[in-house]
């Protein structure tokens with residue numbers, strides 16, 4: 137059983153998508169193929185599919201994937217939900233957009249594999265493809281993210297670098313908290329390595 141299964145079984149854990157994220161993708165064209173890595177219960181995948189994106193969502197939580205697939209089937213959305221480990225995925229060149237929301241924390245024990253994954257996506261994604269990362273803006277997380285993309289040696293243009301306040305309510309205790317988030321979206325402008 138995956139860590140998040142028990143939470144997803146009883147509630148819509150993370151609530152609505154960030155309006156700022158949806159606004160960006162609403163105005164963005166073309167509405168291409170998007171992979172949502174660690175899509176959870178599909179809060180972003182479902183909203184983006186409703187906008188016309190062709191979505192693949194991967195998560196280790198079968199409960200989350202089943203919930204997302206069930207909504208997708210009911211609404212006739214273009215979502216393929218797969219249960220699996222995002223660190224084993226390897227075909228980013230097949231997508232126009234790679235989205236990761238709340239997937240990186242850069243704790244000491246995970247930092248290496250997380251930055252290696254970002255570099256792999258940066259290398260594999262096609263020219264003109266987007267990488268969209270939503271990350272808590274606490275400590276040095278945002279600067280580690282930006283440096284990792286910069287140090288990938290691939291040329292990217294920054295399309296969005298904005299802040300938002302995410303309000304989370306723990307429904308069991310009623311406790312509410314606010315966290316500053318960064319939405320960082322870059323577009324690959326060249327396949328060649330920069331020196």
Ligand SMILES: C[S@@+](CC[C@H](N)C(=O)[O-])C[C@H]1O[C@@H](n2cnc3c(N)ncnc32)[C@H](O)[C@@H]1O
Nearest residue numbers: 140150174175176195196197220221222237238
């Ligand atoms: C903090 S939640 C974010 C969920 C979703 N991105 C969102 O913003 O609503 C982290 C998610 O990543 C998934 N996850 C963690 N490690 C994973 C891995 N190695 N492969 C696939 N999914 C993973 C968890 O099951 C969980 O659904």
